[in-house]
Amino acid sequence: MHSTMKSMLRDHPADALAFGAPGRSWMTYGGLRDLSREVADALHAMGIGSGDRVTIVLPNGPEMAAAFVTIAQVATTAPLNPAYREEEYDFYLSDLNAKALVVAEGEEGPAVAAATKAGMSIVRLCVPEGAAAGYFSLQSEASGAADTRAPEADDVALILHTSGTTSRPKIVPLSQANVAASAQHVGASLDLSPADRCLNVMPLFHIHGLIAAVTASLAAGASIWCAPGFDALRFFGWMKDAQPTWYTAVPTMHQAILTRAPRNAEVVAQGRLRFLRSSSASLPAQVMRALEETFAAPVIEGYGMTEAAHQMASNPLGAGRQKPGSVGVPAGPMVRIAHEAEDHLMEGTGEVVISGPNVTPGYEGNAEANAKSFFEAEGHRWFRTGDQGAFDAEGYLHLTGRLKEIINRGGEKISPLEVDGVLMDHPAVAQVVTFALPHPKLGEEVAAAVVLREGQEASAQDIRDFAATRMADFKVPRRVIVMEEIPKGATGKMQRIGLAEKLGLVEGA
Template structure:
């Protein structure tokens, strides 16, 4: 029987997700009904910005952008760390009817310029810490001042807007965001998301975790990525919660628990690499009974091994919920449910949340329960395609379904387990090996903190299995012990032929393992 799973319908009497139509009115209900409630806690001084003040700043920015001749459906970039400037720019541009493209401030200027040009942005709103603004369009510096009394002001000088046709010609007033997928400037794809996509995603996230005005979080993940933007920022503000923006707009393990206590956080979301950092430092830094009581901890954007999940739950005293999503699905597609709302199945990424999930084999034929195939997603959060890339659009988006490129299987209860990524598979003499599976085993070895598995070219087998592992400080485990551990738990052809203990692994700006860098560094 085909395994087609629809999202469960939440008991409407228990929780109602927020009402909104997109980015334009996301703040409106809170600004109207709870104007003086905290929306943001900002920077090292941790000054509070209310919903009323945030909405007023956004309206100010919208008026200035509109006065500069920008029209509904025009694209603008936002280039900033996780600061008040990013949030005000985002909502200000949205209220002006513009389409916002969040940009990674850590990218080299050449890559930033390539993305701005490919999109055809009419200008870029720039916040701290960006200093170099040699972009192909006007950079419009934006600064937000917030006093301890809660008063706020914005400084923005909107100069002449550029006229670059490019991909922006495909946008309309129905669009809210353009998100860039991971990749180099030449390969990063542009994903247009409508206000309908945004609304569905935010409501699904709020409903999954039953977020409300009593909830608060710390912005760990960057807002230029869907993980930080949708899950931490938009879902929190739409549901009336509060978001702390760390000093300099960046995650810091050193100040993280102080930030959590300062905002009385009830949850946070991060990639596994950051969870590992917090876990490794917990003996010295986790405040124990002084930590705010957490409803849950969320993990997304990369596989989380079950050993780490169990250790995090024991240390932080809260359930760790794994979720799965991608840029093309407006972030979240599946998640483990809250305790009491469904079974928690470690090793899975939960059930669909407001979308349908299908696992298919060759020819797009749905696989039976428990059989591995490619994960496809369909629903109101799925984008219509890529800007300026008809070939990739026709390949990835098929009859309303998004081909994710991820491998997985569904169980009888509709829970999805991911087993790897099609493009990452290692072909060792015809045996297909998922690096993610081998990494999960390696990470379970006592003393191993992180692991990366990659293909090593081989004249006989085509490819062999290579691995680079990071050992926790003070642990005496060596390569021979790690390989013995693997031989007891992996098929013979899956055991790494080459294993190297290294000091650190490369990660992308979004917090995922940088597999290209791993391959270049360790495979030759």
């Protein structure tokens, strides 16, 4: 078993293909190892080494994939969403205590503005004309002494934030060993080999794309064809060019692909997909069946989360072994059910808990969250996922819902309290409660009920426009309901759960 990013790349033949992209020549594993050495030399010269944190804000594509893989062999990577506003970068960069920001050559957007204010080094990623997919050089005015020791298994490879139910997102550090273990778990579940090729359409600032598509493929010596993001109109053209054996996506992407499939029947017929994978949100059984019929390949639904370095459970490969509506069987860590309030394991329906080599050692600088999230039982340390579920008689896990109130908008997790905090900054707003509104395609959409200050006026659109200047688009409430009073529970607390129904916003409610 490999225990670091570097060791995962060591054994593959130099001429085997690693990264591809539209209109680009392939980067080989030999080329990727050479790039890894060049990146290490460049970062060390800039005073960046083991233990230093490097934030990466790049568009989707082979450079983002290669930057993550190569920088993680030198320092700690912290990819962030390129769609964030400056205020969001201010928060994340200070919270991460990052030393440098990697951005594309010529980029002068909000990430650069926030990093400049924070006094961080700006590192420019430059792609030479005609370079192989994923090749780049790094340039910066920074210099200094660096710890040139190669990261070991327990060193942090990747840091991501998760939105908890508290307004402050939690920092999830994932060690080299966590990332390596999860990549190998995914590879084993999907029986990945050097003959496989993944078409990546997942965002690479998210655990799903970073681990399932990129790192798992590299651990198996397989190739990854990196699309510049997801685009249903271009998907079948990419499929024709890339000739993938699989792709991984969230349910909303699969649904968009399905709607375009009939007019691309020839590409589908000529394709060589061995399977399709779905994760990050629940896949409706109807969609799973339609995908299987369309592509004549099994659909493997997986269950992942950031704290597990992605994968926890997966439907098995093989004809007829996938269960629609189930996230499959444990696929890496041990997966059990625990009592939701007491620290012990149990049978039946309860909170899903995990223990294994892919599980984060704990949230950074958050003793309270760690005390709530981890417990010892039966000789193992268990992590509480916050999801409720149960195993069926055949050992397949079925999730029954989230215990907490996080809004899951097509796989993007949004903290209602974070949205509350922004809307409360509006001068006319006295009270706000952000909640999930059911949505036919995304699963959930963001909504907010607002009470205005006495004598103040603001329309729903005014409040939405205000929010749009302060947070990424996916977090902005699609519905804002201005009310005289927000319904409260018996203890006087405003209740998010069930609020959509209470307000008559759900059909049939």
